[in-house]
Amino acid sequence: MRKWMLVLMFGILMAFAAGCGSKESSETSNASEDTNNTEAKVEGSLHFYTSQPDADAAKLVEGFQAKYPDVKVETFRSGTEEVISKIKAEKMAGKIQADVLLVADAVTFESLKEEDMLQAYETEEATEIPSELIDPDHTYFGTKVMATGLVVNTENVKEMPTSWNALTSKEVKGKIIMPSPLYSGAAAYNLGVFTRQDTFGWDFYKNIAANDVTVTKGNGDVLKGVAGGEKDYGMIVDYLVTRAKAEGSPVELIYPEEGVPVITEPIGIMKDAQNVEAAKAFVDFVLSEDGQKLAAELGYTPIRKGIEAPEGLKTIDEIKVLSADVQELYKTRDADKKEFETVISE
């Protein structure tokens, strides 16, 4: 018995020792990075936290490393909520590991900015990006344009709608689906924007609720519901539809004529970033012409002026954008969500 216990404890101690050992070595490598940073050399390791789909994040990193082969990018990818939770937990535990962050929407970044977790960066690339899609204080920058439009099942619906009214007309009762603002950051953003438009307001959501809408956790579930034929119409982020359509799913994307809310998947540098030079180079690359062309190749609408959108998507100039003040959205997000709950449960 004793032997067992001894072996176990020895094993655990060894694991600890190994852990401590590797920590020391990583510290020394950090130290050498610091000295290099003063010479503004772009190298070392860069911790990149993102909510982009895995394959896209990999392509982005690949493109960056082709340009900066000395930087080793360590990617952490998860849902926006998981990424932010992780960063907040790291902060509470005393040390944020992330250098660069790229997640779904500006409101999320606004909350980080409010808590003084971001640093400003004056990048030259920003001049080519529409100024309303970057933070005026330059702590974060939009990287692409993702509109929320309508998805329609082409096997069940023959006449394509042109307006958001498609969701509120009586004929579609029980046939509509939308992501929950309580779970999806993009849906929470849309909620804030729609309810602040004179033409929509809370009545829009009340009418949708009265139409027996199915509320799902995320945009992926909306696509599944409509592509699978359980529902006919859905509210959804654009690129999911064009991708599924390109693969052959029976779906069509509609940009309603009233306009669409747009999220921008911003990128920003953490205040406590350890490899600031590499982080800056990374932000530059994402916003550069090469980086934006890469985004378009991956199926997203680029944010930089003068670069073409992939087939089926509209460029930022062609879209009528519905927007609202990001600061205000950030401040009222909780209240909006609460209000949504009461509207939907009535």
Add this chain to the structure above:
Amino acid sequence: MNSHVQSSERKTEALSPFSFSYFTRNWWGVPGFLLLIFVFLLPVCRLVWLSVSNGEEVGLMLYQEVLLEKATWRTIQNTIIITISSTVLSLVIGVGLAFTMAYMNIRAKKWLQLLIFLPFLIPSYISTLAWVQFFGGNGPIQFLFNESVNLYSMGGIIFVLGLSHYPLVYLMSVEVFRRIPRELKYAASTSGASGGVVFRKVILPMALPGIASGGILAFLSNIDNFGIPAFLGIPANIRVLSTYIYEQIIGYGPSAFSRAAVLSVILGVIALIGTVVQWAIIRKSNVSETTARDTEPRYYLTRGWRNVAESALWIFLLLTTLVPLIVMASTSFIRAYGLSLSWENLSLKNYRYLLFEDAKTGSAIGNSVTLALATMLICMVIGTVIAYIRFKKPSFFVKASEIIVTIPYALPGTVFALAIILMWLQPLPGVQPGVYGTIWILLIAYITRFTVLQMRGSLTAFSQIDPSMEEAARTSGARAYVKWKSILFPLLMPGVLSGAALVFLTALTELTVSSLLWSSGSETIGVVIFSFEQAGYSTYSTAFSTLIVTAVLTMGILFVLFEKIWKKRVMKSDSN
């Protein structure tokens, strides 16, 4: 029976956990206990601390705020109703199956047993989707009975949860049933007890340790489950604590985290109460019996009834495991999601992508298998050691250890992962062991979370051994090695192994905890599936899950075949 009662009383008198000599005799007990506290309890303590402190002052303000809200109470009520009902459902199915499989003269038991393992491998979002389609407007139920069942309801959540977790009850109790001496049944029957009375008065009380172990695990799995209530509950506006906590975490506001911590503590308290209640039930029936494992049937059905029973079993198991499996597999062979299942839409491109184009698939499988194996081995040691000490000297500290090990499993995955980050980035002020951001953090997290599965398996195994067996071995002069090899090991093996299998399979496809803790190079099967699913690539994620299920199923089939061949050879050599 009397002698057992005596021996257990003697056992209770002999221990004096608070005495000084206890500590000096068991010098390793102290650091061992401290280690348990450090690994299993400290992460939870960090979480509790978060719930009472907002950085400046310490107090229960947040509890007051949260508990005064109506929404909280409605959520707690939902959680309790759903958890208890689904646990009862799991218990009924699990015990029924275990009883039938242990005692009836059913054929092809090994194959049936293989099917019972499957629900562990199918991600819950798949089985949920499968059941929704099965009962939905276009499904077979509508076709047969012209009526569809709405699973987006309390009943639906209870149904899917109960079906997902009955294998825990089955695995924990089937061995116990086999160990109950058949003589007891004969004795009761000849004294005139009817079949029902024998079951209620003799078999059930003796099987309680196993049933309760399974019940506790099912209860904890039901209370912390996120996937099923998220999928079925959000559209119906039904909230349980696990989904409510997730909503709080993504609330981003400054107090969102602390509110989530408060709710987690409430959830933990409910889980503890549930565990303690079931614990009290086992205590009442502190019966231990030692018999060889007896796999011979005890109830012989006539041919007709056997056919009925066998068909019922096969239909139930095929339905509950194959319905989700077929939905999953058929999605994985389709070119694009939503296309109908017809020849021109079939394609192997999803599999081709996974096997030959995506570099992550291979490394994820490698990582997950390694992690699951390492977790299984370490949990096997820790869980069995705790169970062994509990069996020999059930002191206050051992009972405390039992609870300490149980809590991490009861927390929702997201909350547990956050607690692990809070703990292991800087376990003690100024100490950064550097495990965070490596594959080691996943190993630590898995061990912390899944040891309870092994412990329950081992506890059940030990509860079947009378302490006098060990004494007998000692007094006959058997040394420790011999004692273990020829007496304890053979008796314990089946129970310990079913716990180990549980740990392995759960760790292999773990999803929520990994999605917060992985780092580049250490992606697991669960992380890859989560990524595909989030990016809208359901065809890839289902193809990947199908691959995993097929691989494990193949291994299981090979194992059963191997066992058969091996038995035949041994039997042959015996008869020679």
